[in-house]
Amino acid sequence: MVTTNTEIAYNSKIEGEVIVSRMDSVINWIRTNSMWPMPMGLACCAIELMGTASSRFDIARFGAEVMRFSPRQSDCMIVAGTVTYKMASAVRRIYDQMAEPKWVIAMGACASSGGMYRSYATLQGVDRIVPVDVYISGCPPRPEALLDALMKLQAKVRLERSATNLRRA
Amino acid sequence: MSATVDVLAVLKEKFPSATPRPSLDLPAVNLPVGDVPAALKFLRDEQGFDFLVDLTAIDWAEGVAPRFTVVYHLLSTVRHDYIRVATDCPSDESPAVASVVSLWAGANWHEREVYDMFGITFTGHPDLRRILMWDGYPYFPLRKEFPLAGIDTPLPDAEIMAETGARVIAAPMAGGPFVAAPGEINLTEAEPRAKDESWNERRAKPDA
Numbered sequence A: 001m002v003t004t005n006t007e008i009a010y011n012s013k014i015e016g017e018v019i020v021s022r023m024d025s026v027i028n029w030i031r032t033n034s035m036w037p038m039p040m041g042l043a044c045c046a047i048e049l050m051g052t053a054s055s056r057f058d059i060a061r062f063g064a065e066v067m068r069f070s071p072r073q074s075d076c077m078i079v080a081g082t083v084t085y086k087m088a089s090a091v092r093r094i095y096d097q098m099a100e101p102k103w104v105i106a107m108g109a110c111a112s113s114g115g116m117y118r119s120y121a122t123l124q125g126v127d128r129i130v131p132v133d134v135y136i137s138g139c140p141p142r143p144e145a146l147l148d149a150l151m152k153l154q155a156k157v158r159l160e161r162s163a164t165n166l167r168r169a
Numbered sequence B: 001m002s003a004t005v006d007v008l009a010v011l012k013e014k015f016p017s018a019t020p021r022p023s024l025d026l027p028a029v030n031l032p033v034g035d036v037p038a039a040l041k042f043l044r045d046e047q048g049f050d051f052l053v054d055l056t057a058i059d060w061a062e063g064v065a066p067r068f069t070v071v072y073h074l075l076s077t078v079r080h081d082y083i084r085v086a087t088d089c090p091s092d093e094s095p096a097v098a099s100v101v102s103l104w105a106g107a108n109w110h111e112r113e114v115y116d117m118f119g120i121t122f123t124g125h126p127d128l129r130r131i132l133m134w135d136g137y138p139y140f141p142l143r144k145e146f147p148l149a150g151i152d153t154p155l156p157d158a159e160i161m162a163e164t165g166a167r168v169i170a171a172p173m174a175g176g177p178f179v180a181a182p183g184e185i186n187l188t189e190a191e192p193r194a195k196d197e198s199w200n201e202r203r204a205k206p207d208a
Helices: A022-032 A046-055 A085-097 A107-111 A143-158 A162-168 B001-015 B033-044 B107-118 B158-164
Strands: A036-039 A077-078 A103-107 A135-136 B026-030 B052-061 B068-077 B081-088 B096-098 B122-125
Touching: A022 A143, A022 A162, A036 A046, A036 A085, A036 B033, A046 A077, A046 A103, A046 A107, A046 A143, A077 A085, A077 A107, A077 A143, A085 B158, A103 A107, A107 A135, A135 A143, A135 B107, B001 B026, B001 B033, B001 B081, B033 B068, B033 B081, B033 B096, B107 B122
Parallel strands: A036 A077, A077 A103, A103 A135, B026 B081, B096 B122
Antiparallel strands: B052 B068, B068 B081
């Protein structure tokens, strides 16, 4: 292809300070890169969650370093650990208090399925009380697995019809 | 050990109802339920057993009489010696023993846990509520007739149950219990898993 344009990137002088895009991709771009987690640390998985947030693995590279202990300010609940029936009500209540849009990562075997705790006291998978977007295997999962889940969630969010959903809501 | 033998002898002298209890490790003694508070107070104040290490119970299974035994482990920080005191609950239907919270404040949560798990009431306890399971849970999980998987009951929070439709279910055992393989170098192989994976929630257990 022959062209006289030698610009290979956005040039405000030529484009006139205007970028043309789709609402969906703009909204999703904002959402994916500042996904603030609600750290629902209930057991040993929470230690790996802390490791993921620290400098060696640095979840900040994916825009999710701002752990919010207020559900009002968080976008993504990371259920890290064993959910007992006694705790299940609190988990659901905190999920209900999060503002839309919101997502859930079930981190580790216990949160995903009850894990090895097949007992009278343990909720057999957090998806029985909240809708889960990404499950992570492992007992506990390594920080890389959590980062991978976060990237998978971001890929999922990028495909959402956000503008349409906004109009509908 | 000589000091401990003395304790048992002294205790026997003071409380003639005390009988020796077979034990492989600590010196142990059986006492009737009525003598327990006085005997523990005697051990604490006059024999130096100042620390209540553990307070727990045994369910000897349905049909066995007496069914419930409450066990106290005492440590003397002065003479560096242990003693175990056990007492059978007189009633199998509504087992009850006297609380020792007035002797050791630390007995408070131990007694709540024993009440929670075995349904043994401690008379005179200042705040006898469940401590692990939620208030209103209808069963006592460590009793012998209670299955490990649990029994179908409503969630503790009725509002959440109405919202989600979730209940406390009998956990699917699916070849469990779920155990990790110790000493396994391959961590994937060492993940906790059922011993028998020939059946699961969707595929019924084959007839033996």
